[in-house]
Amino acid sequence: MRPGVLLYGPPAAGKDTVTAALAELDARYVPFHRLKVGSGKSAGYRMGTQEELAGLEARGDVVYRNKRYGNVYVVDRPGLEQAMEGGKIPIVHLGQVAGVEQVGALFPARWVRVLLWCSRASTAERSRQRGDTDTAARLTAWDATQADLAPYPQAGWEVRVDTDVTKPRDAAQQIDAFIRSAVAQP
Template structure:
């Protein structure tokens, strides 16, 4: 069975940092870099044109999730996930919207959902240190990112070290594998 890992959380909750530690130590994981059309940060994304995004929209089932934030469009497309699954790895998908979790579950895979969070002051400090120039938009996005009602695990990245968070997640995914046979 295909499996995937969703790291859910507000901006600056630690999704990039935890993923980097996870894939560095555990080769079965691979960061799924979402497609991005628009301006802003390019690190951690596969950049595409708006024309390419429109072409994907015209292909039924190609896009599992799409959202717009920070004047850019972010896309989780089925073919990118399939490539990771075909390589035998577990995609790690970063999400900040509750509805996206249900949308990804449509990909017919077993998804483990981990919510990353930190105190508001820590999130604001991390955002300021990035120097992206869109702090107010990111602060607003924090306010629009609710806690999950049901996650397989919740990790406070203001307290738990990045290395420990990666280890906790790897153990959770392994336990999930063992339970499902």
């Protein structure tokens, strides 16, 4: 079964940074660009319209959707199919456990569930360092992520990385090693 990575964690935990480190390690790793319907930051997203979203929903092609920061974010079947072409390994960033569970259940792949974590103070500092204008909203999202994670079994994460103490390249190597061993198993 084709592999993919479900990368979960609070804002500023290092999802983009670890994704970049994975891509440097092996060109098969590619970021999955979710469809974003709304405004604001467009880098790292496929910007879409309400009409496009309605079409995906009508065809049953929405695997997971969530609302945050006044926008709708979508993991869609056609986008995942395209991201996996040619043996690529998509890395899907998610901020909700429901998204991890839903993508894992509704799209056939050997999904590796990775928990990236950092302290609330690190989220605040990293958010300020990267120039976010909505750090308060990101801290609210950090709180929601911690609450969302609380009932989820720790065994549900195949790889867990504390980005307060683990360098991005080391995190990428841990994730890659797990994927290589998981894919090698019959």
